[in-house]
Amino acid sequence: MPNWTGTWAGGRTYQTKGGRKVWVIRRMVDGHRLQIALDCETERQALAQLALFEQDPHSYKTPGQRDAEARRQAQETTEKARQEAEARRRQDEHEAAYLDAASVARFLEHIKDRTEKYKKDTRYYLSAWADALQGRDLRKVEPREVLRLLAQWDTAEQKRIAALKAFCSFLVKKGLLDPAQDPSRTLTVPASRPEKAIREKGYTMATIEALYRTLNDQGSRDVLLLHAKLGLHESEVQRIAAGKGKIALVPGHQVISGTVKFVHKSGRVHTLSLDAQALAAAQRLQTHGAPTPDQVRHRLRLACEAHGLPRVKVGELRHSFVAWSLEAGEAVTLSGNGVPLALVASVLGHTSTVTTKKFYDVSKVPSMIKLPLNLEHPEDPQGIKSAA
Numbered sequence: 001m002p003n004w005t006g007t008w009a010g011g012r013t014y015q016t017k018g019g020r021k022v023w024v025i026r027r028m029v030d031g032h033r034l035q036i037a038l039d040c041e042t043e044r045q046a047l048a049q050l051a052l053f054e055q056d057p058h059s060y061k062t063p064g065q066r067d068a069e070a071r072r073q074a075q076e077t078t079e080k081a082r083q084e085a086e087a088r089r090r091q092d093e094h095e096a097a098y099l100d101a102a103s104v105a106r107f108l109e110h111i112k113d114r115t116e117k118y119k120k121d122t123r124y125y126l127s128a129w130a131d132a133l134q135g136r137d138l139r140k141v142e143p144r145e146v147l148r149l150l151a152q153w154d155t156a157e158q159k160r161i162a163a164l165k166a167f168c169s170f171l172v173k174k175g176l177l178d179p180a181q182d183p184s185r186t187l188t189v190p191a192s193r194p195e196k197a198i199r200e201k202g203y204t205m206a207t208i209e210a211l212y213r214t215l216n217d218q219g220s221r222d223v224l225l226l227h228a229k230l231g232l233h234e235s236e237v238q239r240i241a242a243g244k245g246k247i248a249l250v251p252g253h254q255v256i257s258g259t260v261k262f263v264h265k266s267g268r269v270h271t272l273s274l275d276a277q278a279l280a281a282a283q284r285l286q287t288h289g290a291p292t293p294d295q296v297r298h299r300l301r302l303a304c305e306a307h308g309l310p311r312v313k314v315g316e317l318r319h320s321f322v323a324w325s326l327e328a329g330e331a332v333t334l335s336g337n338g339v340p341l342a343l344v345a346s347v348l349g350h351t352s353t354v355t356t357k358k359f360y361d362v363s364k365v366p367s368m369i370k371l372p373l374n375l376e377h378p379e380d381p382q383g384i385k386s387a388a
Helices: 043-055 063-095 101-110 116-133 143-150 157-173 194-198 205-214 218-230 234-244 276-288 293-306 314-328 341-348 353-359
Strands: 004-008 011-015 021-029 032-037 246-249 258-263 269-274 330-332 368-370
Touching: 021 043, 101 116, 101 157, 116 143, 116 157, 116 293, 143 157, 205 218, 205 293, 205 314, 218 234, 218 276, 218 293, 218 314, 234 258, 234 276, 246 276, 258 276, 269 276, 269 368, 293 314, 341 353
Parallel strands: none
Antiparallel strands: 004 011, 011 021, 021 032, 246 258, 258 269, 330 368
């Protein structure tokens, strides 16, 4: 108990051991005795506190109590802000989009059906971007920074931009990057150099026939044949060989022996008609597998050099197929009748054959372009000589 030393308007006073006088409010409130020691220096200050107490005795706090509560609230606010900042940091780290080895590996798995050269080039240019970005979160990289980094390289602008945009597009599709935060969003892949655009592409049929005769590897001959006769992309030949192309037989027709259905480079399902030689080549590739694009390129280069032939690039056989089709191709249909798709589109009022093909073309055996291309080799299995 305090050692009471006197009274005042609010109650009593006592003196501490240190000699300090303390004013104490003593009141009955709602049947309960309240006793509050004030932290005042003078009686005048105590009377001011008494007036505040009497205004609202239930919520009254001394200045010291109010200061202590304010400090506690400030500490709680600071701690809450710290915890929220830490939570945001952890969430930010969890959602961050990085161009690192793990993410590039996932992207390369995503494009595994593309050619080995494309994947190799893409890996190289993404590695260069990763070095330039130095582990930064892609969400926090501004397009102007990307342009500044791009300016440090003197070569391959088109491929560098294409690789970064393809990678960022993959992250967007996977929900790992918001389109509004895509650092490549303002970049445009430049058009190919005019020199490349005007350079003559493709080969004569005589060159490809001679090259076919010089190849000693059946797998490479089969790949060359499908490129030459069907105008396929490298990735499409690889998909067909990997069993991702469904082969069906068409019995009883003199030219069309089967069809192959696969996912086109554009992502749409595509069906091609095959003559006997192309059908046999596709079946063999599915049974025995195809050499890799790099192996095919190497074997073609060696064969061309050894026999004095022009350098043949598989990617340009597609251009050759178009030229040969326009110059000497013959349209073959299953029944021997039928009209071109463009005429059907015109009758339906379609401005493009795309709509007609996508929504109305239900033919299971499409027309085939027959070329006067004689692809023969002494070691070809019996029964698959060129049908030209």
